[in-house]
Amino acid sequence: MNFSWWFSKKIALGKNTKNNLSSIIIRIAQVAVALGIIVSLVTFSTGVGARQAIKNKLADFNGHITIRNYNSNNSLSSDSISIKQAFYPNFKNVEDIVHVQAIANKSGVIRTAENFSGVVFKGVGTDYDSTRFKNFLIKGHFPRINNDSLVDDVVLSKKVADELKLDVDSSFVMYFIRDESNPVYRRFNVRGIYKSDIKNFDDIVMIGDIKHIQNLNKWDSTTIGGFELFVKNIDDIEMVSAKVAQNIPYNLLSESASDSFAQINEWIAIFDKNITIILVVMLFVVVINMVMVLLILILERTNSIGLLKAFGATNWSVRRLFINYALFIMMPGLLAGNVIGIGLLLIQKYFKIITLPAENYYISVAPVYLDVKMIVILNAGALLVCAIVLLLPSYMISKITPSKAINFR
Known part of the structure; x- marks a missing residue:
């Protein structure tokens, strides 16, 4: 020894x-x-x-990687792209991608008898991974979106719901601007209330059926605003984002969650x-x-x-x-x-x-x-x-x- x-x-x-x-x-x-x-x-x-x-x-709410029109501006409303892409619904060229979902955004104003609030309506379809969203739900449930009919149910943030004195099973009217013409309105029902603790989402995001946005923008069912991608390991987002950029058409832009929320x-x-x-x-x-x-x-x-x-x-x-x-x-x-x-x-x-x-x-x-x-x-x-x-x-x-x-x- x-x-x-x-x-x-x-x-x-x-x-x-x-x-x-x-x-x-x-x-x-x-x-x-x-x-x-x-x-x-x-x-x-x-x-x-x-x-x-x-x-x-940040990633679970808004996707680990987003794909949108390359010419998109900073507007809260989405530009149009076709859902018919080689990487949808399965991104076979990048094995690290585990899920792809189509989304579209459109800004509008919720109006109640006592107050109003500007929000962004995030439209999602049947491919939306609502399981990830369950972590944010504090009341109610996620809307049961289907391909056959237009669903008027939405999910609001607790902050917006409290400001407008809305709760689960409440209804409200939301106004949209379409083609610089007179505002059009839609009535929605609150089916769930979420809380993410992230100001960027809680202040403005409302989630519902993407077919509403397609109708308001006069799009057909194959036109959407963008895609949200999820990866196996969140620590590999930057590496996977670079691979995604190499495997999408030249007119599309991929952006990681780190780039989308650079300040945070x-x-x-x-x-x-x-x-x-x-x-x-x-x-x-x-x-x-x-x-x-x-x-x-x-x-x-x-x-x-x-x-x-x-x-x-x-x-x-x-x-x-x-x-x-x-x-x-x-x-x-x-x-x-x-x-x-x-x-x-x-x-x-x-x-x-x-x-x-x-x-x-x-x-x-x-x-x-x-x-x-x-x-x-x-x-x-x-x-x-x-x-x-x-x-x-x-x-x-x-x-x-x-x-x-x-x-x-």
């Missing part, structure tokens, strides 16, 4: 430091390590969780910066504490260092002994930090104690992302960095000579 490892383990687990001055410093260092791990775990888990939760919401994604990127800053600060605190502990241990055990050298131990073996000793001291702090940190995260995950203002964070509950690989890397990284940094203060051992150390008081 390696002498440095065995000896450091012996003195670290022994009782010879329980009643001396260094035990206080050791306990302080272990508390610092535990706090560092707790803060790091909570920061990383909630930061990554928030980033993923917001990205998933730039805001999400702040999470990565915050995570990095906090992890660096916590690691710095842990390293400083361990350096202090090592220096105190070296000063306290100068006599022992002299004896070891007198018995033939090399400088490097003694340095390794004290570095291993310091890392052993870290272990209880790491263990306690992981137990407490993971425990707090599990409580938040299942009981959702900490809530957030959705208007600022796009999510109403602090999300939790737990990954065994992440936890192992975080702990191993802390140990590795400390081991490397402790090489410098351990150099003091090389300056200690047996003759002076044995007489050291």
